[in-house]
Amino acid sequence: MNRITMAHGSGGAVTQELIRTVFQKHLANKYLNKMDDAAVLTGSSYPLVMTTDSFVVTPLFFPGGDIGKLAVFGTVNDLWMMGGQPLYLTAAFILEEGLSMKTLEEAVSSLGQAARDVGIQVVAGDTKVVEGKGGLYINTTGLGQLCYSQVIGSAQAKPGDSVIVSGPLGNHHASILSSRLGIKNYIQSDCAYLGDMVKGLLEAGLEVHVLRDVTRGGLATVLNEIAKSSRVNIQVSEELIPVDPEVLGFCEILGLDPLYMANEGKFVCIVPEKDTAKALSMIKQHAHGAGAVVLGKVFNSLQGHQVTCQTKYGGEKIIDILYGEGLPRIC
Amino acid sequence: MNRITMAHGSGGAVTQELIRTVFQKHLANKYLNKMDDAAVLTGSSYPLVMTTDSFVVTPLFFPGGDIGKLAVFGTVNDLWMMGGQPLYLTAAFILEEGLSMKTLEEAVSSLGQAARDVGIQVVAGDTKVVEGKGGLYINTTGLGQLCYSQVIGSAQAKPGDSVIVSGPLGNHHASILSSRLGIKNYIQSDCAYLGDMVKGLLEAGLEVHVLRDVTRGGLATVLNEIAKSSRVNIQVSEELIPVDPEVLGFCEILGLDPLYMANEGKFVCIVPEKDTAKALSMIKQHAHGAGAVVLGKVFNSLQGHQVTCQTKYGGEKIIDILYGEGLPRIC
Numbered sequence: 063m064n065r066i067t068m069a070h071g072s073g074g075a076v077t078q079e080l081i082r083t084v085f086q087k088h089l090a091n092k093y094l095n096k097m098d099d100a101a102v103l104t105g106s107s108y109p110l111v112m113t114t115d116s117f118v119v120t121p122l123f124f125p126g127g128d129i130g131k132l133a134v135f136g137t138v139n140d141l142w143m144m145g146g147q148p149l150y151l152t153a154a155f156i157l158e159e160g161l162s163m164k165t166l167e168e169a170v171s172s173l174g175q176a177a178r179d180v181g182i183q184v185v186a187g188d189t190k191v192v193e194g195k196g197g198l199y200i201n202t203t204g205l206g207q208l209c210y211s212q213v214i215g216s217a218q219a220k221p222g223d224s225v226i227v228s229g230p231l232g233n234h235h236a237s238i239l240s241s242r243l244g245i246k247n248y249i250q251s252d253c254a255y256l257g258d259m260v261k262g263l264l265e266a267g268l269e270v271h272v273l274r275d276v277t278r279g280g281l282a283t284v285l286n287e288i289a290k291s292s293r294v295n296i297q298v299s300e301e302l303i304p305v306d307p308e309v310l311g312f313c314e315i316l317g318l319d320p321l322y323m324a325n326e327g328k329f330v331c332i333v334p335e336k337d338t339a340k341a342l343s344m345i346k347q348h349a350h351g352a353g354a355v356v357l358g359k360v361f362n363s364l365q366g367h368q369v370t371c372q373t374k375y376g377g378e379k380i381i382d383i384l385y386g387e388g389l390p391r392i393c
Numbered sequence: 394m395n396r397i398t399m400a401h402g403s404g405g406a407v408t409q410e411l412i413r414t415v416f417q418k419h420l421a422n423k424y425l426n427k428m429d430d431a432a433v434l435t436g437s438s439y440p441l442v443m444t445t446d447s448f449v450v451t452p453l454f455f456p457g458g459d460i461g462k463l464a465v466f467g468t469v470n471d472l473w474m475m476g477g478q479p480l481y482l483t484a485a486f487i488l489e490e491g492l493s494m495k496t497l498e499e500a501v502s503s504l505g506q507a508a509r510d511v512g513i514q515v516v517a518g519d520t521k522v523v524e525g526k527g528g529l530y531i532n533t534t535g536l537g538q539l540c541y542s543q544v545i546g547s548a549q550a551k552p553g554d555s556v557i558v559s560g561p562l563g564n565h566h567a568s569i570l571s572s573r574l575g576i577k578n579y580i581q582s583d584c585a586y587l588g589d590m591v592k593g594l595l596e597a598g599l600e601v602h603v604l605r606d607v608t609r610g611g612l613a614t615v616l617n618e619i620a621k622s623s624r625v626n627i628q629v630s631e632e633l634i635p636v637d638p639e640v641l642g643f644c645e646i647l648g649l650d651p652l653y654m655a656n657e658g659k660f661v662c663i664v665p666e667k668d669t670a671k672a673l674s675m676i677k678q679h680a681h682g683a684g685a686v687v688l689g690k691v692f693n694s695l696q697g698h699q700v701t702c703q704t705k706y707g708g709e710k711i712i713d714i715l716y717g718e719g720l721p722r723i724c
Contacts, residue, residue, distance in 0.1 A: 066492040071522025088505035093516040101516040114483035152445035161397040174419035185424040185432040191402025203534035
């Protein structure tokens with residue numbers, strides 16, 4: 063492809079190809095190459111964790127959240143996925159000409175409130191204005207401190223480990239799509255701060271191998287990235303995949319697969335068998351983790367490093383990463 | 394104003410009003426309120442410096458630089474302006490649909506080369522795609538380490554101090570404008586890394602009070618911000634303001650004032666009288682500081698906190714901050 067298309071922003075196969083052929087080619091280093099949610103800065107004398115994310119979601123306000131809340135929770139969640147306790151946030155705003163001042167102020171106010179809720183300070187900011195149609199983009203970069211000694215990362219899944227997902231899938235994606243299509247329903251984005259749940263697991267001393275928040279590309283893409291990085295197979299059970307009834311109905315009508323749908327308040331947690339029951343019960347104690355389930359297992363793999371799904375009818379199918387466009391501008 | 398206009402991105406009075414009425418209102422804290430080029434994170438146990446900047450310049454490539462180079466030098470320079478030795482950089486790319494893959498790769502390649510030149514690693518990245526006309530925006534966030542004990546900041550100018558500017562003004566602005574208007578000339582952007590010069594001053598133990606890079610809004614705006622923060626008056630001499638002859642000619646034809654034009658490789662350095670000669674001579678030893686001059690002085694002020702200019706004809710005029718639009722999308 064000679065030009066950028068919306069598919070390059072899907073978080074799936076086309077995004078990965080772009081990252082490999084352009085970004086890794088020119089920027090490769092030991093931090094970027096890991097492709098984790100955040101970089102653990104081992105080279106410095108300080109155990110820091112750093113991550114950056116731009117938020118380009120449309121509409122800016124949607125049931126269950128808005129771009130400001132997303133910009134705080136999304137980045138802070140990424141820090142937690144590497145075991146990083148959030149310290150500081152920067153926020154850079156790109157405003158399109160024509161953006162209503164009221165809309166901007168509502169988004170900034172929501173961002174400020176989310177930062178206070180999470181207990182993180184916005185220490186640096188930037189504002190630019192570009193031509194356009196009244197849109198708003200926000201970049202947040204988070205700095206955290208590594209507080210726990212265990213090594214967490216996409217490459218740490220071990221055969222025999224359990225795969226836990228913290229709740230039902232697809233709510234954010236379905237909420238955004240409903241807003242765009244003008245479909246009236248009660249589906250809300252799951253946009254949420256995951257820090258309390260992760261902190262609980264780490265402080266309890268559980269042996270957590272992998273933490274990943276399940277955003278663009280959905281669970282299928284995240285599990286494939288883990289399988290590849292850890293050089294293992296992952297098997298999930300179709301009937302255990304949690305989906306809210308209203309989201310399931312929405313998906314059936316529109317032909318969507320919740321496995322590929324974006325979430326903004328769900329994470330995958332991979333732990334050894336021995337810690338599975340305790341991890342699950344701890345996650346389920348939180349409001350945002352009440353629907354958590356163990357939905358699969360990690361297996362040894364000499365080649366392939368696949369994600370497979372046991373269907374309701376006893377068959378098995380390969381779950382690949384997202385191809386094509388997915389729903390663009392989801393986060 | 395009910396809607397965002399290009400003037401909100403000028404870096405001048407309208408930008409400051411937007412920051413005050415929207416961003417400071419909802420995000421105010423001791424770091425953001427200082428309005429320095431970067432935040433010194435005194436609250437942590439680590440002496441860190443952090444800054445964020447989005448780059449939205451058009452055209453993406455211009456004589457003397459490009460968006461990739463700008464995205465590294467701009468952010469790293471901001472760290473140095475607070476005395477921060479750069480440690481790590483994050484880079485987040487927002488790609489507009491239709492952007493040529495070749496253009497993107499050239500920009501990313503240039504960013505990678507600039508990072509290597511400066512000796513900083515890009516430790517985290519992000520890519521999003523939005524609708525549009527093939528544009529590209531880059532956010533970089535820099536993390537540095539405070540290596541020097543002296544307190545540097547916009548509020549540190551003292552009566553009697555000298556105001557040094559590191560070279561001729563307006564080249565970046567004139568280069569961008571020439572590109573946009575299709576005017577053929579030899580003007581190049583001054584896009585440059587300022588770290589070597591600043592490091593030299595700090596390592597030599599000079600008493601540096603203020604360092605500011607002179608970007609959006611130009612020298613007039615930067616000096617006004619310093620005068621206000623430090624509660625002093627600043628007086629500069631019109632005939633000492635350095636401007637390259639070709640830039641001066643360009644400005645005269647188009648009615649532009651170099652004092653309000655953006656630069657990408659110039660900084661203001663405010664030092665006590667006793668260190669002025671040494672600071673000037675050290676800056677002039679560098680290729681990017683060869684045109685440095687002492688162009689003014691800091692005076693005591695009980696009220697007003699103004700910047701004034703002694704004209705060539707013996708008069709005195711007030712130099713205000715930039716009003717209105719300036720040249721948008723300059724950085």
